[in-house]
Amino acid sequence: MPSQLAEIQDAVHEDDNLMNALNHNKKCMAELRKEYEDNHASFYSLSSVDSSTGSWGFGAIIRASYTSSVQSGFFGRGVIDGFMQKYFNVSVQEMVCLLEDYACMVTTMGNKKVPLNKMQLVTVELILSGLCEISRVSNLTMSYACYDQDIRAAHGVMIEGWPNAISFIAPSKLKVALQIQTLYNAWRSGQAHWRVMTSAERREVKEELAERKPVVRAKRSDAGGSHKRKRKPISDNKDGDLDKDDEDDDEAEYWPKSKKSCAIRRSGASEADDGEAPSTKGKCSLKKSKPVASEGNAKSNATNLKKERAPKCKSAMINDEDVEQPSKKKRSSKLKKVVAPVTAKEQNVKKKHKFTPGSKPAIAESRALLEEMRWEKAQKEAESNDDDEEEEDDESDK
Missing domain, CATH: 1.10.287 (Helix Hairpins)
Structure with missing residues (x-):
């Protein structure tokens, strides 16, 4: 500590202007003392509040531009550093540095000009962010056509300071560059902003909506016609009853096609090509079709069966005389x-x-x-x- 005090004394003696003011210029010393007191007035007020009421307080003074010569600082009364370390894991000096960086960045980005093609997008973001913040509803969409019903009456908030020369429509629908820039500047400067409506204003809006006629949505240009079919008129005449009976008869005469397997169809087609009708398969069909014969006419039935069978031709090379026995x-x-x-x-x-x-x-x-x-x-x-x-x-x- 004595070494630091000696260094300060040496620095004061090296400053010629300060030594001149201390020794010869009392007016200059009074101005310097007043400036010092003004800068530390907040600290003195906090000290007096703490001593009189036992209250704590803190504050910070930081520069808002990288080119500024203001020295950032912090003042407070109480164990503020312990609070910052416990709940934010940063010291008071680190908090002042972070606040200074943020202030300089915001000031620099605010002075940067936004191109005209992005002003509409930035304006939309400003409107939506303000709406979600004041209504405390996330993912809320802005409605311009039904603004009174969906925004004012439903959420109790309204826009104030919208430029009179610009119609109340979405910023993306504006085509004039001057209108886009005017609306952007209004929202950027805070002239246009969201505010909470009073209960009287909200009641008045609901009464106006009750008196209005419901707005019917316009029909789309690509909408199709109705797909309803015209019903036939029912006649009480006898002719109409006859026609209905004829239709019932036609429906009654309809028989669905029988489903046959591919094997039966192909076997029937092959037999038809050879000159024979398709025969049924299975033992049961043959036994059912066979009549009960006595011993007397058994031989006649056997001869008839042999006659019905056609001889099988072996090939086209064989003469017509050499006929093969039926197999x-x-x-x-x-x-x-x-x-x-x-x-x-x-x-x-x-x-x-x-x-x-x-x-x-x-x-x-x-x-x-x-x-x-x-x-x-x-x-x-x-x-x-x-x-x-x-x-x-x-x-x-x-």
């Missing part, structure tokens, strides 16, 4: 001819192409496999039917 496994041979053998090329193609489940090739392949399984089943049933016919023929011959 008993004729139906199974027809079914075998329909199934085409799988060539080696097709097998290689199947190996190369890996089908993913659910794709079109996979579905086609599964359908082909199902058809092959159906044909194999039909062949087995045909062979069993032929065996039954042979047994029945043998029994009838006996």
Whole structure:
């Protein structure tokens, strides 16, 4: 401490102007003393408040420009530094430095000119931020067309200081550069701002809205017409009743198509090409269609069955005289001819192409496999039917 005091004394003696004022110029000393007292008046007032009432207080004086020569400082009464350390984790000196940086940045950005193409966007942000702040509702949108209903009556806030020369519309809809700049300057300077309405003003707005007629929304230009269908008039005449009866008869005569499997259709088509009608499958159908015959006419039935069967031609190379005897496994041979053998090329193609489940090739392949399984089943049933016919023929011959 004595060393610091000696350094201060040396600095004072080195200052010629100060020594001259101390020794010879009493008027200059009075001005310096008054300036010092004015600068520390707030500190003295806090000290007097603290001593008289026991209250604490603090304040800071910082510069608002990087080019300013003002020395930033802090004054207070009480354990302010302990409070800042406990709740904000900063000292008083650090808080003063942060406040100084923020003030200089805001001043510099405020003096920076905003381009005209961004003034509309900045104005919209100023209006929305002020609305959310004063209404305490986040993500609130501004309504210009229904301003009285959605903003004033609903939230009890209003805009004050909107320029009279500018119509009350969204800033993005303004086209004149002078109007955009005027509106931006009004919101930037604080001339246009949000304020809370009084209860009387809010009541008056609600009464005005109650007297107004509801505004119908205009129809869009791309809106389509009505999709309602015109109903036919119901006539009380007899002709109308007859027409209705005819329509009911037409609906009653409608029969849906029967769903047949692909195997039955193809087998029927192949038999039709050979000149025969499609026959039913299964043992039960044959047993039901077979009449109960006695021993006397068993031989006649067997001869009739043989006559009904047509001879099978082996190929076109054989002469007409050499006719092949009718085979008993004729139906199974027809079914075998329909199934085409799988060539080696097709097998290689199947190996190369890996089908993913659910794709079109996979579905086609599964359908082909199902058809092959159906044909194999039909062949087995045909062979069993032929065996039954042979047994029945043998029994009838006996």
